Amino acid sequence: MTATELEFAQNLSTSAATPEQRSAILANPGFGNYFTDHTTVVDFAVNEAGEGGWHSPRLEPYGPIALDPAAAVLHYGQEIFEGMKAYRHADGSVWTFRAEANAARLNRSAVRLALPQLPEELFLESLRQLVNADQAWIPSGDGESLYLRPFMIATEAFLGVRPAREVTFRVIASPAGNYFGGEVRPVAIWVSRNYARAGRGGTGAAKAGGNYASSLAAQLEAEAHDCKQVLFLDQFNDNAIEELGGMNVFFVFRDGSLVTPALSGTILEGVTRSSVIQLGRDRGMNVTERKITLDEWRDGVKSGDITEVFACGTAAVITPIGSLRDGDEVIGAPDSAAGEVTMSIRSQLLGIQTGASEDTHGWLTRLV
Template sequence: MTTTSYGPDVIFERQAGSAVSRNSGEPIPSGKGFGSVFTDHMVRIGYRAGEGWHGARVERFGSVTVSPAAAVLHYGQAIFEGLKAYRAPDDRVLLFRPDANAARFQRSARRLAMPEMPSELFVRAVEELVAADRGWVPPTDRGSLYLRPFMVATEPFLGMRPAEEYLFCVIASPAGGVFSGGSGAISVDVCHDYSRAAAGGTGSAKCAGNYAASLPALHRALSSGYDQVVFLDAARQADVEELGGMNIFFVFRDGRITTPPLRDTVLAGVTRDSVIALAGAAGHPVVEAPYTIEQWRADATNGRLSEVFACGTAATIVGIDRVRHRDAEFTVGDGGAGPITARLRTQLLDLQYGRAADVRNWVRAVP
């Protein structure tokens, strides 16, 4: 073992023989698509009540062994994050707002009664993996390296209380475009019989159960030829809240932009927050206000609504053109991604790839 220190409280062991094994110019191994091919290494850190975080190490990517009685398998204490590493034109490798992901990871942990990981440790863990697998970061504009930090309860215990032992890991997968198609936009199915989250629930936490609950509706949408599903509020099935894994924005002919407000049923997306700032700087202030599916349909029909887009780490920013609502379908604008959607996407990608001035200190170079 060798050790790498990132300050007095954060020391990682590096498994022997875990050197970088590929060059960034090599083609990414083919697979079934996004999230099915993984890099050579992973980060592993343990937590035990009374001892705290311990055993931080970079090791070869491999299986994780837990007891059949592990609390995560029975009571679902599982949270995760998603962020990316980008290769700049000068060959630096950049992270985009990892501190925001660290803060959200802490909020998710609090909601599920899990230990909060210090922000410095979270970011350093991500940097350690990227440094070990730097060669997996694709060249500029040919993709990115998707990073998945996650934490699960590993204590073998079947009683009803928060677990006292946890495992935190970071794994990585090379990423191209999540959605295929030439229009630059996706189609969506509006769900009326399933709810993603309810008031007082876990909708604002990035926990595994939220995504499991969304899968029947997503499966139905995919089976019907749509790319994603839109969820409405649980109480009235009226207000648009978010897609299965992305936030949503509405762009009007007069330049106004609206997005659903943050509450305990909507995830506070890092990309969402970035879009609000970029749109405001470009002269399109964003209003965070409720917006119903009936308003969406009416405004698309009468022409008041010109563009709709979704955003998230995996897809960045993608337009929404075709919408199925109950038994009818309508189209937003002229179809495809609109001009404001396209400009915001370009601005965001220019920041993430280090091509634009980072006036907000959002970009962090990996040592």
Template structure:
């Protein structure tokens, strides 16, 4: 019978990591390397719908080598964070938007849509049981990774008849190593991320796997991230390997590439647009050509650029490089508006500022 409301059976870890060991690890958690004691799991099948919701000790899952995900890549995921407030509480930021995007990704990948109450319930339950894993360091958070995979044991190109939805949690510090004030990005001229009609707007693993050669090229060139151009004209800036892009001009206006189906509709992106409009700034969602980016940076018309996403929050772009391109933006470091928008966003996420849009949910 399909679950109509969150009802999670809870199995506590018999031997959770000792508090002293956990606290020592949380002093410098990095990103994506540490994991909490528990995980959430819900199953789906054509016969039963969503069923068997549970919170259980984190550990390996048994998988048949003929599981559909291993051969046809039916897989989607999300990323969001839980934050510790100054009074010891715990908040989530725009989790309902993640639930909506998870359903949108599922539709694009011919997977069953997970009801919002199950998505949100799995997050709340897992955070509640592993709340002590949220780092207390400055900028610390608990990164949450919901994902769904096709689990039917079958070789054939068709939507799976069985799926496994899970959530794991990872204590997080800074996304970029060294806490650099800005990043350098590399323009990919040999790879594209997504094409019209493709899966660019879905958060599926294949998009990220396809970006890895370009990201490796960027690292080899001494850059932090890759910038992808559109697949049709190879001219317009789309997004970084895992983040949306913004441009700030000398008249105080900001611009970001439009959502035409090839760019992931970032929740941080949408939040930045809303905060900018709150300040009365002129906001444009329009294409921006790479040659215009360089010309505007060199003329001084472009004052700042930044990337944004759940993991990295808001990250200044200080330099842009390519095979025939090398230019700096502003003073090469964080800009005034970039810093202000980031500070406003973080303050709302952590319950330190008013939340006029109702984005924050206090769960503990």
């Protein structure tokens, strides 16, 4: 990737939010409700012989995307995305967390969805360009950040069933507060018995929109039972725990060990997940990736062998799980307090991301 290919054309917005409008939004940003003034874009096109590639990197005003009604993404779901955050550190600089891991996962998803792989340099520069232009949108409250959403869609107008030859990669940004709102407290989770998030040989290991679309009916079921999230099981494997609708799961055992379901092709390899595994090992904990079933969860909580359960992901970082509802059965206590290990790992992870703690693994990438 040459310097010329990394040079982004600049088309700044003429209708950017005023400081007053932005200040009002940042006072209570919520999650995913508001968007910054710009987006970065890189296009891809090849001919039938496969000649061509990525081109025309640019920064442009945030706004609607014009798509042909026959665009492949609308008919065959060729779409992938990532989720990241940018944090302002005490010295005013802006950093993101494990960007190279997100770039690598985007490309793994691209391979599975038959989309072109994006050079890491273009991925990183797209983040830098957008954050540099819209850094005034980064909120400064405790636990707040600028959420970054890189995504890739197939734009070719063609109804034949084959990989699209025209694709667009974009990054948008949204100021973000606490994912579940307010103070961090244990949440209730609903066990899905009617739906599966992904199947073997499917796209479960890719970060693709279709996986989330298939989780929404189960999420509605969870909300109808006063639960914040839904848990998916592998019903053909002793009801092995897989993941939540958008987060991985960890179990803290009485002996001090940490367990998370092993990757099996149906579970997303979360960047936060891999970070928690490393931080646990740094603490001297025995961290295991293995099969863990719903029965083990139930029996472990009852016996006291499982002392804490938490979920993790980019948006929510780490969220303690207080109870699990399986029909009329409740595992755990809805009014339980957040676990000590859970909150300690959460504090350490946020400390690294915000610059308050030492980054001993070189996970941070400076954007501004």
